[in-house]
Amino acid sequence: MMVNIIKSDIFRIKKGAAVRNVFLAGMIIIVITGVNMLGSSSGLGGVGVQSTASAARSLPGNGAEFVQQMRDDGLFPFFILAFAVAVLGAEYSTGTIRNSLSYFVDRKSVFFAKCITGFLCCLTYTLLCLIVSFVAGTILFGFGGFNLTLIARILAQIILSTPLYMGMIAIGNGLLVFTKKTSITITTYLIGLIVFPSIIYQIYQLIPAEWLTLCDPLSAFSMLSRFWEFPLMNVGMVLLFWVILDVFLLFIGARLYADADIA
Amino acid sequence: MRETILKTNDLVKNYSGGAGVKNINMTLKKGDIYGFIGQNGAGKTTLLRLVTSLIHPTSGNLELFGSGEEGQLILARKRIGAMIETPAFFPKMTARENLEYYRIQREIADENEIERVLKLVNLDATGSKRFNQFSLGMKQRLGLALAIMGDPELLILDEPINGLDPTGMIEFREIISKLNQEKKITILISSHILSELTQIATRYGIIHHGALLKEFTKEELDKNTQGYISMKVSSAVTASEIIQTTMNTKQFEVHSTEEIRLFDFHKDTSKVIELLSSNGIKIYSSNEIKINLEDYFISVIDEIA
Numbered sequence: 001m002m003v004n005i006i007k008s009d010i011f012r013i014k015k016g017a018a019v020r021n022v023f024l025a026g027m028i029i030i031v032i033t034g035v036n037m038l039g040s041s042s043g044l045g046g047v048g049v050q051s052t053a054s055a056a057r058s059l060p061g062n063g064a065e066f067v068q069q070m071r072d073d074g075l076f077p078f079f080i081l082a083f084a085v086a087v088l089g090a091e092y093s094t095g096t097i098r099n100s101l102s103y104f105v106d107r108k109s110v111f112f113a114k115c116i117t118g119f120l121c122c123l124t125y126t127l128l129c130l131i132v133s134f135v136a137g138t139i140l141f142g143f144g145g146f147n148l149t150l151i152a153r154i155l156a157q158i159i160l161s162t163p164l165y166m167g168m169i170a171i172g173n174g175l176l177v178f179t180k181k182t183s184i185t186i187t188t189y190l191i192g193l194i195v196f197p198s199i200i201y202q203i204y205q206l207i208p209a210e211w212l213t214l215c216d217p218l219s220a221f222s223m224l225s226r227f228w229e230f231p232l233m234n235v236g237m238v239l240l241f242w243v244i245l246d247v248f249l250l251f252i253g254a255r256l257y258a259d260a261d262i263a
Numbered sequence: 264m265r266e267t268i269l270k271t272n273d274l275v276k277n278y279s280g281g282a283g284v285k286n287i288n289m290t291l292k293k294g295d296i297y298g299f300i301g302q303n304g305a306g307k308t309t310l311l312r313l314v315t316s317l318i319h320p321t322s323g324n325l326e327l328f329g330s331g332e333e334g335q336l337i338l339a340r341k342r343i344g345a346m347i348e349t350p351a352f353f354p355k356m357t358a359r360e361n362l363e364y365y366r367i368q369r370e371i372a373d374e375n376e377i378e379r380v381l382k383l384v385n386l387d388a389t390g391s392k393r394f395n396q397f398s399l400g401m402k403q404r405l406g407l408a409l410a411i412m413g414d415p416e417l418l419i420l421d422e423p424i425n426g427l428d429p430t431g432m433i434e435f436r437e438i439i440s441k442l443n444q445e446k447k448i449t450i451l452i453s454s455h456i457l458s459e460l461t462q463i464a465t466r467y468g469i470i471h472h473g474a475l476l477k478e479f480t481k482e483e484l485d486k487n488t489q490g491y492i493s494m495k496v497s498s499a500v501t502a503s504e505i506i507q508t509t510m511n512t513k514q515f516e517v518h519s520t521e522e523i524r525l526f527d528f529h530k531d532t533s534k535v536i537e538l539l540s541s542n543g544i545k546i547y548s549s550n551e552i553k554i555n556l557e558d559y560f561i562s563v564i565d566e567i568a
Contacts, residue, residue, distance in 0.1 A: 001370075002409040008368035012353060015360055099409060102315035102345045103369060106337050249509030 001104065005113035006120070013087055013121065022083045026125070027132045030070060031245060034140045037066075064145025066132065067139030071154065071225040081165070082186050083125060084118040085172035089182030101262055111257035115250065118169035119162070126158060153228060160224050160235075163242035164217060170249040177260045195216060211237035265292040268417050268449045269314065274323035276309055284309050284473040286323070291417075291451055291466075296443050298464030299453035300560055306473040307453040308348060311421045314451070315345045328416070341369075344415030346423055350406025354395035358386050358405050361394060362412060371413050376448060381409040383438065399426035407435070411442065415481040418442065420452045424459055432459060439463050469563050476567050488554040491516075492525040492532055497545035499523040505542050506535065521547075 037059060046169050060066040074225040090099040102109050134146075151256050171192070175185045197216040204212045209211055214223045264552040269291035276283040284306040291297050301307045314325060316336075324331050327339035351360040362377045381387040389397075397405065403423055410418055420439075424432050440463055442448045442458045454460050460467070467484060468474045479487070496502045499517045506515055506525075514526045525535060536546055554562075 004368050004370045008364050009369055012356070012364050015356055016353070017355065090353070094353055095349075096353060098317060098347055098351060099365065100368065102317055102343070102347060103341060259319065262312070 001106070002109050002116070005100075005110060006117050007103070009087075009114070009117040010120070016087075016090070018083070018087055018090070021168070022086075022221050023125070023128055026129055030129065030132050031136050033070070034066060037069075038140050043081050060137065062144030063134065063137035063141050064147075064150050066141050067133045067146075067154075068225075069151070070133040070137075071157065081122060081168045081172065082189065084121040084169055085176070085185055085189065086182050087121055088114050088118050088169075088173060089176050089185055092176050092180045093182050094116045098262055102103040107255040107258040111254045112250070114173055115166060115169050115253075118172065119165050122165045122169070130154065157224050159229060160226075160227060160239060161221065163239060163246050164220055164224070167242055167246045167249050170216060170246065170253045174249070174253040177256050180263065209237070210234060211241075214238050215241045225254065267291070267295060268293050268295075268327070269451070270488060271310075271314075272324050272326070272331075273311070274325060275321045276313055276318060281474065282306070282309070283321075284313070284470070284475075287470075287475050289468055289475055289478060291449060292360065293449050294447060295466050296439065296450045296452065297468065298460035298463045298467045300455070300457060300460065300467060300556075301453070301470035302455065305470045307470055308421050309473070310346055310470065311345070311419055311451070315343065315347060315419060316340060317347065321518050330443040334461040342416045343419060344410035344412065344417070345419040345421075346403075346406040346410040347419070347421045349425075350402050350409070352394045352402075352405060352409075355393055357391055357393055358389045358397075358408070361405065362409060364410055365412065369413055376412055378429065380412050383411065385434065386410045400428060400431040403427060403431070403435075411448075414446065414448075416448060418448050418450045418452075420450065422454055423452065424456055426453055432456075434550050457560060461556045469560060471564050471567070477563050484559065486557065487527065488556060488559050490551060492535075492549060492551040493552050494525060494535070494539075494549045495509070495516075495521055496523060496539060497521070497547075501539045501542075502539050502544050505539060505544065509538055510535075513553060524552075 060069055091100065099112065101107060168189075172185060172189060175188055176182070179185045179188060193216075197218070200212060200216045214220055214230075214234060215238055220242065223230055223235070223238060267290055269289070271287050271289050274287040275285050282304060284365050287310055289310075299307050299310070304545065309318070312319055314327075326334075327336055328342060330339060353364070356364070357380060359377055362380065366374070366377060378387060381389075384407050386401060386404050386408060389401070394402070394405070403426060407420070407423060410420065424435055427435060436459065439450060439452070443450055443463075452460070452464065461484070465481050466478065467481075468478045494502070499520055499522055502523050503515055503517050506523075507513060516524045516526070525532075532549060532551075536549065539546055
């Protein structure tokens with residue numbers, strides 16, 4: 001059953017224009033950022049996807065460095081996640097959720113299938129962004145610096161980011177049950193991004209462990225993009241935090257999804 | 264004895280706003296076309312949502328295909344096709360693409376199923392037209408196509424004829440009757456267009472303010488809506504005595520001193536008039552009073568109120 005739900009969602013995503021539009025938007029952002037970096041002769045990048053941290057970085061010396069700088073940005077994953085939530089939220093916006101849930105009563109399975117679909121969306125989009133970054137970086141800054149270590153690190157980062165993606169998608173799906181609207185969900189989601197670090201900071205006041213400051217989604221994504229530069233303990237603890245949070249979020253999300261009334 | 268397809272036991276759904284359904288006990292037998300009648304906001308859609316598990320009951324339970332156990336209900340619901348409220352589909356996709364999405368989701372192996380259901384609802388020629396370009400009637404028919412995909416044994420249709428033009432209504436009625444007679448599909452259909460329901464339903468349930476007031480068969484409805492002859496006469500009591508002794512029947516009612524109501528006399532009105540006249544009863548007027556489902560519906564509600 002879960003496989004069929006995932007397959008049907010992939011069919012729908014392929015038919016819709018959302019993937020193409022979001023991919024185009026992501027591609028344009030990457031290219032403009034690259035062009036701005038090149039034009040300004042500094043690490044200061046373009047149109048809002050660059051965090052202050054990455055803006056302070058130096059001008060990429062080659063294509064590989066450009067790819068890495070694009071990976072550093074904590075905001076890009078949220079762009080991807082917002083896209084995944086929008087794709088999953090379409091069922092609520094259009095009301096087609098009624099057609100699905102009147103047939104599938106085992107809603108927990110539906111919830112998990114939707115989370116996996118969301119994760120697959122994130123993964124696909126991450127890979128597409130990598131390809132675009134590679135092409136744009138190579139054209140703008142030349143082909144250089146690409147080696148097995150870089151590729152291995154990028155792959156490891158994607159794998160390590162899985163708990164973050166799953167957790168954020170579970171939050172998105174849970175929010176959809178309440179808001180029933182994609183736009184409200186994404187807004188709530190973005191507000192949550194601001195609130196999350198504040199909560200983490202409050203916990204840090206009680207338990208002053210350094211790894212705690214890296215647990216909020218933005219910091220966690222940024223850290224994982226350069227995980228080899230951080231103490232293994234910190235990386236491990238952040239991942240453990242997210243794995244535990246995932247279990248909690250998936251459990252709560254599945255229950256909410258199963259118990260919710262569909263208007 | 265026909266198999267029970269759906270049985271609800273004291274089903275209650277409370278909303279914070281107050282509306283919902285209360286203590287619904289209804290039974291749906293195999294082969295029925297059950298017409299669910301009620302005003303807007305009476306609780307029809309709430310009950311259908313409960314049956315399709317879109318919402319959860321506050322208390323009570325239901326049995327589908329003879330089973331009320333949770334695991335069995337999950338399987339039983341896959342034998343249901345439903346169209347709840349206005350059909351919803353992905354607006355940028357065509358009819359075929361929308362149905363293909365659900366065909367994959369529901370693991371229906373036969374790829375010809377989409378063509379079969381589209382043909383059945385006369386939407387097989389829509390081509391590349393997207394759902395958001397469909398008329399309301401086309402949307403309703405696509406909703407029906409989805410509901411009947413995979414040959415369900417129970418079809419639940421919530422206000423399916425809303426927005427259909429007269430031709431569309433006739434087509435819809437024919438499809439429903441065909442599905443019931445040829446495929447032996449049991450149908451639960453709600454509508455407030457009562458004249459349409461009377462043409463297809465075999466059983467009825469009246470819901471009002473969330474309560475199921477009455478269930479009755481088509482035969483019972485026919486009997487209760489057959490109408491009567493209202494005759495204004497010089498003496499209703501004397502007229503009744505003459506009719507009872509001469510015609511040996513009690514199919515009448517003395518409504519007032521000057522009015523007698525004759526039931527089941529539609530073909531024999533002239534005979535009654537002749538009889539009464541020859542016995543010295545003056546007849547001032549004779550009118551045939553017809554009762555339709557609307558009148559009956561209102562009378563049931565008034566009776567309970």
